[in-house]
Amino acid sequence: MSTAEIQYIETPRPDTGLTNGKIGIWLFLASEVMLFGALFSAYVLLRVGAETWPMGRDVLNIWLALVNTVVLITSSVTMVLAWAALMKNNYSEHKKFLALTFLCGLIFLGIKAVEYGQKFSHDLFPSTNNFLAIYFVLTGLHGLHVLGGMIVMLYFLLFGRKNWVERPKMYTNRIENTGLYWHFVDLVWIFLFPVLYLL
Amino acid sequence: MDQETLSVEEVNRHVKLYLGVFAALLVLTAITVTVAFVDLGHGTNIGVALLIATAKASLVGLFFMHLKWERKSLHGLLLLTFFFFAGMIGLTVGGYWDTPNGTVHDRTPVEIQAIHHQSERSE
Known part of the structure; x- marks a missing residue:
């Protein structure tokens, strides 16, 4: 082990009781809470300050969004099952669930692209009104987060095996941390769906 | 566990x-x-x-x-995050009502615009 090795990525640090990777991802998620929180307060301010505000379901396609909600919830389950498979030392099962999670992300973004396409074809753009502006900002930023998670998953699907064979504990922790991020992305959508589409 | x-x-x-x-x-x-x-x-x-x-x-x-x-250390970190999150939402949204009486929110945007036009004309 070289001296430049990052400490406590396999075993928990004695004082925090957590691996450094887990502390790191949770601190990152804390900053993400503030990022999305700021945009949610922007939404509230725009809405209470507006003379008229459309019902989301009159402008947006609620059924496509409902399918996307189910897709994202499903992907959270497959993600946690991918981690559980590693805990049971079953790499092939892990890879299957990780690939399914990636696929769910792809379906989510595909449906989102259809939704955006429908809006653009009806001349509905972020510049059209404040509702669409905040809709595109919130869902666009969320979509980028989905894409980011998928890039990490693709990396593990393509190059993860070597890491698993050499340092299984480290790989398992990396997948758990990837999962924490992915569940957070799901969690943000859980709020975006009713706020933008239903209310 | x-x-x-x-x-x-x-x-x-x-x-x-x-x-x-x-x-x-x-x-x-x-x-x-x-x-x-x-x-x-x-x-x-x-x-x-x-x-x-x-x-x-x-x-x-x-x-x-x-x-x-x-672990409790992680719960503590999240409690702190929640505190800052609630503070941010509370301050920004609360700020909406924190304006001097008779300035913004008891007039409609159309009325405010009319006042603007009036003050521009008088200048």
Whole structure:
């Protein structure tokens, strides 16, 4: 082990009781809470300050969004099952669930692209009104987060095996941390769906 | 329970729990959509939708993100995050009402525009 090795990525640090990777991802998620929180307060301010505000379901396609909600919830389950498979030392099962999670992300973004396409074809753009502006900002930023998670998953699907064979504990922790991020992305959508589409 | 050292039996028990949470999330999603189409009054509709969303988020956090089994140090970190999050929302949204009397919110944007035009003309 070289001296430049990052400490406590396999075993928990004695004082925090957590691996450094887990502390790191949770601190990152804390900053993400503030990022999305700021945009949610922007939404509230725009809405209470507006003379008229459309019902989301009159402008947006609620059924496509409902399918996307189910897709994202499903992907959270497959993600946690991918981690559980590693805990049971079953790499092939892990890879299957990780690939399914990636696929769910792809379906989510595909449906989102259809939704955006429908809006653009009806001349509905972020510049059209404040509702669409905040809709595109919130869902666009969320979509980028989905894409980011998928890039990490693709990396593990393509190059993860070597890491698993050499340092299984480290790989398992990396997948758990990837999962924490992915569940957070799901969690943000859980709020975006009713706020933008239903209310 | 330490997440790093679970036995196979414990992991299998977790998996059953995850599938139960999955079913609960689907049911809650169905309830969210159904309730949104029932007119309970605008405020109540918003309250119910946010309440269900919070319940769903708690399920995801507690079970999928393992918070139920995590260390106190992590709970402390999240408590701090929640404090800052609530502060930010409270201050920005609260700021909306924190304006001198008779300036902004008891006039409509059209009235405010008219006042602007008037002051421009008088200058």
